[in-house]
Amino acid sequence: MGHMQTLSRRAFVFGSAAIAGGIAFGAYGSAEAATGTAGDNPLAARLGPNSVTFNPWVEISPDKITLIAQHADIGQGVGSVQPIMIAEEMDLDPGQFEIRFAGPSPAYFNTGFADEFAPFVAADQSPAAEEARAKTLEWLRQAGLQMTGGSSTLPDTYDKLRVAGAVARETLKAAAAKRSGVAMADLRTQSGHVILPNGTKIAYVDLSADAAKIPPVLDAKPRDPSKWRMLGKPMMRLDVREKVMGELKFGIDMKMDGMLYASVKLNPNKGQPLKSYDAGKARAMPGVKKILEIKNGVAVIATNSWYAMKAVDAIACEWAPSAYPAEQADHWKVLESSFKPEFLGKEWRKIGDIEAGLKTGKLVEAEYRAPYVAHQPLEPLNGIGLVTDKGMEIWVGHQSPRFVQWVAATAIGLKPEQVTFHNQWSGGSFGHRLEYENVRVLAEIANQMKGTPIKLVFSREEDFLQDIPRQIAIARHRGSIDKGKILAADLQLASTTPLKGLLERSGTPSKDPDGQLAAGLWNVYYDIPNFRAASYEAQGLSPSTTWRSVGASTSGFFTESFIDELIHAAGLDPMQARIAMCTVPHYRKVLETVAEMSDWKGPLGNGRGRGVAFVESFGTPTAEVVEVTATDRGIRIDKVWVAVDVGKVVDPVNFENQVQGGVVWGLGHAINCELTYANGAVQQTNYNHHEAMRIYQCPVIEVRGLENDPKVRGVGEPPVPPAAPALANAIFAATGKRIREMPFNKFIDFV
Amino acid sequence: MIELTVNGTKRQVDVVAEMPLLWVLRDELGITSPKYGCGVAQCGACTVQIDGMAVRSCQSHIGEVAGKSVVTLEGLEKKEQHPVLQAWIEHQVPQCGYCQTGQIMQAISLLDLISNPTDDEINQVMSGNLCRCGTYPRIRAAIHAAAAKKMAEK
Numbered sequence: 001m002g003h004m005q006t007l008s009r010r011a012f013v014f015g016s017a018a019i020a021g022g023i024a025f026g027a028y029g030s031a032e033a034a035t036g037t038a039g040d041n042p043l044a045a046r047l048g049p050n051s052v053t054f055n056p057w058v059e060i061s062p063d064k065i066t067l068i069a070q071h072a073d074i075g076q077g078v079g080s081v082q083p084i085m086i087a088e089e090m091d092l093d094p095g096q097f098e099i100r101f102a103g104p105s106p107a108y109f110n111t112g113f114a115d116e117f118a119p120f121v122a123a124d125q126s127p128a129a130e131e132a133r134a135k136t137l138e139w140l141r142q143a144g145l146q147m148t149g150g151s152s153t154l155p156d157t158y159d160k161l162r163v164a165g166a167v168a169r170e171t172l173k174a175a176a177a178k179r180s181g182v183a184m185a186d187l188r189t190q191s192g193h194v195i196l197p198n199g200t201k202i203a204y205v206d207l208s209a210d211a212a213k214i215p216p217v218l219d220a221k222p223r224d225p226s227k228w229r230m231l232g233k234p235m236m237r238l239d240v241r242e243k244v245m246g247e248l249k250f251g252i253d254m255k256m257d258g259m260l261y262a263s264v265k266l267n268p269n270k271g272q273p274l275k276s277y278d279a280g281k282a283r284a285m286p287g288v289k290k291i292l293e294i295k296n297g298v299a300v301i302a303t304n305s306w307y308a309m310k311a312v313d314a315i316a317c318e319w320a321p322s323a324y325p326a327e328q329a330d331h332w333k334v335l336e337s338s339f340k341p342e343f344l345g346k347e348w349r350k351i352g353d354i355e356a357g358l359k360t361g362k363l364v365e366a367e368y369r370a371p372y373v374a375h376q377p378l379e380p381l382n383g384i385g386l387v388t389d390k391g392m393e394i395w396v397g398h399q400s401p402r403f404v405q406w407v408a409a410t411a412i413g414l415k416p417e418q419v420t421f422h423n424q425w426s427g428g429s430f431g432h433r434l435e436y437e438n439v440r441v442l443a444e445i446a447n448q449m450k451g452t453p454i455k456l457v458f459s460r461e462e463d464f465l466q467d468i469p470r471q472i473a474i475a476r477h478r479g480s481i482d483k484g485k486i487l488a489a490d491l492q493l494a495s496t497t498p499l500k501g502l503l504e505r506s507g508t509p510s511k512d513p514d515g516q517l518a519a520g521l522w523n524v525y526y527d528i529p530n531f532r533a534a535s536y537e538a539q540g541l542s543p544s545t546t547w548r549s550v551g552a553s554t555s556g557f558f559t560e561s562f563i564d565e566l567i568h569a570a571g572l573d574p575m576q577a578r579i580a581m582c583t584v585p586h587y588r589k590v591l592e593t594v595a596e597m598s599d600w601k602g603p604l605g606n607g608r609g610r611g612v613a614f615v616e617s618f619g620t621p622t623a624e625v626v627e628v629t630a631t632d633r634g635i636r637i638d639k640v641w642v643a644v645d646v647g648k649v650v651d652p653v654n655f656e657n658q659v660q661g662g663v664v665w666g667l668g669h670a671i672n673c674e675l676t677y678a679n680g681a682v683q684q685t686n687y688n689h690h691e692a693m694r695i696y697q698c699p700v701i702e703v704r705g706l707e708n709d710p711k712v713r714g715v716g717e718p719p720v721p722p723a724a725p726a727l728a729n730a731i732f733a734a735t736g737k738r739i740r741e742m743p744f745n746k747f748i749d750f751v
Numbered sequence: 752m753i754e755l756t757v758n759g760t761k762r763q764v765d766v767v768a769e770m771p772l773l774w775v776l777r778d779e780l781g782i783t784s785p786k787y788g789c790g791v792a793q794c795g796a797c798t799v800q801i802d803g804m805a806v807r808s809c810q811s812h813i814g815e816v817a818g819k820s821v822v823t824l825e826g827l828e829k830k831e832q833h834p835v836l837q838a839w840i841e842h843q844v845p846q847c848g849y850c851q852t853g854q855i856m857q858a859i860s861l862l863d864l865i866s867n868p869t870d871d872e873i874n875q876v877m878s879g880n881l882c883r884c885g886t887y888p889r890i891r892a893a894i895h896a897a898a899a900k901k902m903a904e905k
Contacts, residue, residue: 075846237843305777377847693887
């Protein structure tokens, strides 16, 4: 451990000092699964006879080729595009390889976080910014931060998986050259074979033993995109057929011999313990095998999930009260009183003389609100756990393999390396599977049921009650208009802290300001001569966590609504003004593209309205136009146009699906979703209380991907933040009514 | 013992009569295409056919299903050539895919009732099926494509 502690201390010093001003970092000391470094290949340890692995992503045995999907598949297509990036370089076809999710290892550290964590806005490509990103990357390598998130599926792996595939291909060729005596330059590869000049084909699997005896060709270069067979072209996601045929097994579908089923009732006052319980009635219910007390609740072990859920429902529990305000109104009061120096997270950006700017011209002030919101992927939290004398095995869909080891181990007094983690296909996440409620209680339950595999399934109600929500926030924005231009914008918000909370629960607490509260607030690319962006961190409220697009899901709404108000006050056209003010040429192109797609020509009239919003999140600039009609049954969303620049569209069909899904997510939750606390528990416990968008409200969504950004960017989250402000701005255009708080259905009806 | 027919095979289960069909299928019979999403008929992920009608299996007590014929997605006839499944694959509808088996079972039922549905008719019949990933534009497109395939077959 001595080595790791030194490393962690260094990581912490780097995290808090060198990157001060960037995104909150954790001290990784407590969460290290003290095994290996980023340079080790975890596949090497479990390699079978006559098999070879060239790097942490490719394994070839005499009977099969296995490609590793580094990230968790939560519906975003990781299980397809990541193996295909390797297969593209290896000249493998779909069907010629198996796919396995990465196990916990620092080798799978996420390089894609370097840009998000370094303290520079995405459009800043200056040498200083790039140097900070390089330092952040080195820190990530040392920390071994293995996590799916931040729209990093492609930014993390676009280079390294193609290189991994190229190394495999060239090494296989070298092995074939050695065996055949033909020069490597005269060999080519196709469909899983090395092909000799005389047409002889040698299958990769037949070269595995030979390839293991030679050093890998590490200087192999990936091919130019013009040579791609699959990438960049419409291709079939590898998981589509199995999902449509109902054959794909999600975590919740797994079954083991001798397995029993568990369900839980946990203290809805999040994070607080159980005081007492009465299971008299539950004990006598059908199928019940056992009733267990765990730290923050009770569990029923039964022969069927439904028996377990029914019985746990019948247990009367007395709970310790919440540490946060029991009633929702008091959460808002705490936020309202958080705009004070002692709660200042950070002043993220300051340009010009903001105070002087605000005193000149016409002052515009507005307050915006965003509530707690649930994630609620359709597959509820679940997992299978088995504890034996050796340790724990856990089968669960999760975005942070190494933190799962730490959380499970810590819950039951094991070392992280005693926890064997098997990632599962997940039925959605949206940030939910970055948290650990199911992992912690499953460890506790399985530990009390040693030797028996336990399948835990949360009821939907329990899942809602334990869902650590999206941050709640209030923005108080001020700005000024002078001579038909925006002269000043002072953007301030008070919020709970999503990333800080997650890091703490992951065993990596950070004292740094929560950088996700800057997302959508400081990265504003309009030419506003006097500008300030500052965040205040409210204390003592509900724990909060990352929800699809994280900080920008609230700040994007606040900023782009306020910019719209300023533009309106200046008497300008919302689209033309944004284009004119945009300081980054290829971001301006995104706005121009969405204007062209929607044929933007100013006001529509006749109860129809259009709104535009532009937000860069996770480095991806996204512009959306929403068109609505005010009908006698309420607002109808007719159409949405989206332009988004990801540098390179790698998986075009899935790209469109992700963008459309992000828009649906952003619109649906803005319209009708919030979580509110009463007696310390959230009041919304199923989808009828927290509905989001159904198909009848879903507009036509037209998508265009641009490839002007110098880097490859992700698209899982960036389409979310512009959706809510574009809708609010469209409603204003149609009705004259400015909605400054989500969910919008508190203020206006929707069809 | 309660007896029912599942995907053409007679099955016997020893559970209480109140147990929803969903949990009989999933935990007793190991048939996992019907998904648990909400338990209260809010999401449609558990949709199966009972005697040819699309129903939410989380709302059908096994006692009431006794003697009836249940078909899940696993048991669809000519599954590989099924026009709805084919359309779902061609349009690459799924993202996470968790709701899709229920969406498909509902869409099959829709096309049995209305051979060439309009968007409004699709909205009416499919609005009980929640998709958290937001694949609705593709669901619409796939249903239209499946309708065209079915008509071409006739």
